[in-house]
Amino acid sequence: MNIDWSLLKTFLTVVQAGTVAQAAAQLACSQPTVSRQLKELETQTGLTLFDRRGYRLVLTDAGASILEFAQNMADQANHLALAIAGKETVVNGTIRISTSEVIAYHFLPPVLVTLQEQYPEIDVEIIVENSAANLSAREADIAIRLFRPDKLGLVRTKIGTLEIGAFASKSYLELYGVPRTLDDLVYHNLLGYDQSAEILDGFRKHLPDANPSLFSVRCDNHLVYWNMIRAGNGIGFCSTLMASQDKMLTRVLPDLKPDGNDVWLATHEALQKTPRVRAVWELLSSQLTKRLWE
Template sequence: MNWDDTRIFLAVQRERSLRAAARVLGIDQATVGRRLALLEKTLGATLFLRSSQGYSLTAAGELALQAALEMENAAQALVSRTQGSDQRLAGEVRLATTDSLALALLLPALKVLNGQHPDIKVNLNISPQLLNMAKREADIAVRTIKPDNPDLLTRRLASWPVGLYASKEYLASRGEPARGSAFAGHDLVVFEPHLHRQEPLTLGGESIAAGRIVSSHHSSLTLRSAISVGFGLGEVPIAIAERDGLIRVWPERQRARPYEVWLVTHQDLRHTARIDAVIHHIVSAFAAWE
């Protein structure tokens, strides 16, 4: 079982279809099917059950999966350790972050980087989904959740207090909510993941029980945009809201949890020159906001 066959086997196992596996691998579906059939013939075992629900592992496939995952981990370690010794200020760096942080901080930082090191190409992945850093889906991540994987190096870039904000137009037409009113008579803009927490949702330390949620967002950028165009009241990190021109409501209050931003990379890449260069410019950009 060679590495190319292993990649195809793992892609089919994860995606549950030849078409989806081909899309992930960047090859055509016929090639995936042909290589999988050849692998099963070589091993003398059927690895997948084919059904209308997709491909599922057989007992033999479960055994093959263990070996395939070990091979994948070894391949990733080989790449990480080899790249980790690279002292050239050239090559690709995969950077994952959110749209909001990219527009506010990272794109300006990358422009400065490009002026100093034009041979470094940054592949910027903008997504609210967390990529698997341990599996090298990104070289660097700038995100709001600190990972607990001991193989990853983390650095806190920011810890911004969060306040309650609205647009000038909204406050002119609706007025400021009364403290203790639970936002009665007011429209609210919220971060969608917060709606699914166990504890009751609050904004600015105030229950939203009497308010009306008119807009919820998975993206902090669209949440800020919704507040800016007058959809309603919502929470925004103070450092960002001030640059957006939003009006702070109840300035004596702030959210109990600050808005934290973490820089994450794999420890095997800590001596890679191009990784260090990108990290330096990101750290400098955040420091300039303090």
């Protein structure tokens, strides 16, 4: 039996994505193409791989039996790609940088100007996400993270720390007044995260009974959150470096210092010494370190 590897790749993507639509988006092809490839794989294997429940696809026992093989083949393909990439000898091509919304919006653009000037033969793709890209699967070549990447096979270095403080717009403080103590905060509109417990956990160090209802507005999108502070929606918590450069914002309760976010660079060890990755790594390290410690 000859099974087309590209069909197994589609099968694996559908399993991971959960729906044909999401898998098609990840594979950059149409939904009919994905559906057709799944049917072709079922024809080649003689197995029914999914139970179709509306838009969702649920693995059958037969589908589960070949999932491990498909994953192993994908892992081997990724290892091969990393090994080939590790043999590169010239500083050109495309490099994919995965980073968070905060770093991408506030810190990365000026650094990319320098990168474009020094290495015009390198094309850059920026992946903006707050979750961790899979460096082993080549979803990104370099990651800039606000947490320490801990997966095996990664090379990482800490390049700085983002200190966090409480800030509000001048318009908000003119309307509601300036809090003088931590207890005053219960009389103010506080901005928090929704699914992330980062801000709430910080509050519980000072107010053990703090719960999500403490925040009048909650949002996990960092750029929306940032603009809510600037617009006067309430008191929010963000990088002191970012906020101190914004004339619309004023720091409140300067003695309230939530835990900061360490900033890390990471890449796969197989890519670290390739000229393209090494050049961008060193530039990001020097430029971002400088900006984070300004």
